[in-house]
Amino acid sequence: MSWRIKPLDVILETAEKKSLHRSLGAFQLTMLGVGAIIGTGIFVLTAEAAQKAGPGMMISFVIAGFVCAVAALCYAEMASMIPVSGSAYTYTYAVLGEMVAWVVGWALVLEYAIAASTVAVGWSGYMVGLLRNIHELLPFLPNFSIAETWVNGPWNGGRVNLPAFAISLLVTGLLVLGTKESARFNAVLVTVKIIALSAFIALAIPVMNLDHFEPFAPNGWIGKLGVSAAAASIFFAYVGFDAVSTAAEETKNPNRNVPIGLLGSLAICTVFYLLVAAGAIGTVGAQPVVGADGEPLHPGSLELTAACQGLERLVCSREPLAFVLRQIDWPHIGNLIGLAAGLALPSVILMMMFGQTRIFFVMARDGLLPAVFASVHHRFKTPHVVTVCTGLFVSFFAALFPVGKLADISNSGTLFAFLVVAAGVLILRVREPDHPRSFRTPLVWFVGPTAIAGCLFLFSQLSTYTELLFLGWSAVGLLVYFGYGRSRSHLAER
Helix, strand or coil, rough: CCCCCCCCHHHHHHCCCCCCCEEHHHHHHHHHHHHCCCCCCHHHHHHHHHHHHHHHHHHHHHHHHHHHHHHHHHHHHHHHHHCCCCHHHHHHHHHCCHHHHHHHHHHHHHHHHHHHHHHHHHHHHHHHHHHHHHHHHHCCCHHHHHHHHHHHCCHHHCCCEHHHHHHHHHHHHHHHHHHCCCCCHHHHHHHHHHHHHHHHHHHHHHHCCHHHHHCCCCCCCCCCCCCHHHHHHHHHCCCHHHHHHHHHHEEECCCHHHHHHHCCCCCCCCHHHHHHHHHHHHHCCCCCEECCCCEECCCCCCHHHCCCCCCCCCCHHHCHHHHHHHHCCCHHHHHHHHHHHHHHHHHHHHHHHHHHHEEEEEHHHCCCCCCCCCCCCCCCCHHHHHHHHHHHHHHHHHHHCCCHHHHHHHHHHHHHHHHHHHHHHHHHHHHHCCCCCCCCCCCCCHHHHHHHHHHHHHHHHHHHHHHHHHHHHHHHHHHHHHHHHHHHHHHHHC
C-alpha cells in the first residue's frame, strides 16, 4: 500500500535517537541562521532579479523573506518532533505516507543537487571575472581571458561552463575522501561573506542616484516577468534557514529562542539584501534589457545574451556586485568581492551536495532505492556511490544551464517540500496533539495555511518551463517508485 505511514516511534527507534545537550541561545541561533542563509543568492541573483523586476526587486526580497519566515516556523516544529536525518522526506513519511514521502525526497534532488549546480555557476561567474581583472589585484600576474564558449552553457550562447563543471567535480572528490569543514573554518567563511557585503553597502549607498529607481516596476507586479516572478527566483537567497530549524533539539528554551533565531536571522538577512539591492540599483541602475520591439526579455535566454553583447548593464553581469563596484571606480574592492565569492562559495556547494547524499542515503536505508546507494567506502567511510552519482548530476547541470534557470528549478523542489511540511504540521496537530514537541509553531492555524498559500503563489510565479520540468521530474520519480521502491520498501515487509 502506497499510503503506508512510518510511525514516529519507529523513525526515532530506527535512527537510534540520542539525547542532545541544550546549549544554544537566541543569539547563537540567529548567527547560525545568518551564516547559513547569506550566500549565492545575493552574490549572483541580483542581476537575475533586476531583469525580471527592475528596482522593484527590493519588494521581491521582502515577499520571499516573508514566505520563508512562515515556512520556517512550520519546519521548526516538525524538526523538533522528528530530530533525525532525512529532512522533509522523513517528516512526510511520518505524516502523509510513503508515496508522498518518495515524491518529496525526489523533489529534494532539485533543492539540494540543483542548488549545488546553481552555486557552481555563480562561482564560475565571479572567478572568470576575477581572472580577467587579476592584474589589478595582483600586479605580478597577467589578466587571463577565457573564451565565452567555455564559460557559458548552450542557453547562454556557449558550449559548456568548464569552471562550473570543474569545481563540481572537485567538491565531489573531496566528499568521497571524507573532507569535512571545521566550525572554525565555517566561521571564517561567514565572516568573509559578511565583510564583503558590508563593504559593498558602505561604498555603494553614499553614491546612490534616486533617479535610477524610476520606473520602479517596469515589468509589472504579477506574472512570469515582474516583482512576484523575481520573488520566486530570489527565494533561493533565503534557503538555509533549516540550519536553525533542525537545531531545536539543542536549544535552550526552544519555544522562545527558535522563533527569535529564525525570524531574527531572516530579518537581518533581509535588511542586508535590501541595502545591497538599493546600492546596486542606485549606483548603476537596474532597468531590464528589452528586445527590438520593447518587449521584456527572459533571463537565461539566448535573446537576452545577444542583446547584452557590448552592454555594461547590471542585468548582463555574471558577477553583479563586483561589476557595480568597478563601475563606481572601486575596481580593487570589486576584485576583492570576486575573491571573497571565489573562496566562500565552494563550501556552499559542498554542503548542498552533502545534504543531497544524506537524503538518498536515508531513502536507500528505507529500501526505496537500491542498497548500493547506502553502501559506505571501506577506506574513506563515506557513501561513495551516491556521492559520485550526485556529483556527476550536479556537474552536468552546472556545465549546461545558466544560473537563473537553475535557481528556479531548485526553488520548485524547495517550495514543494516546504508546502508539504507546513501541511504536515497542521495534520499532526490534529492526529497527534499530545506528541512531545520542544517547539510549537505560534498561531499555527494562521502560519501554516499562510505558508502553504505563499509556497503555492511563488511556485505559480516560476517560469512555465520550470513548472513543467518539475511536473515531469515528479512523474519520472513516481515511475521509479512504482517500478522499484514500492515493492522493496522495508515497510512492505511489516
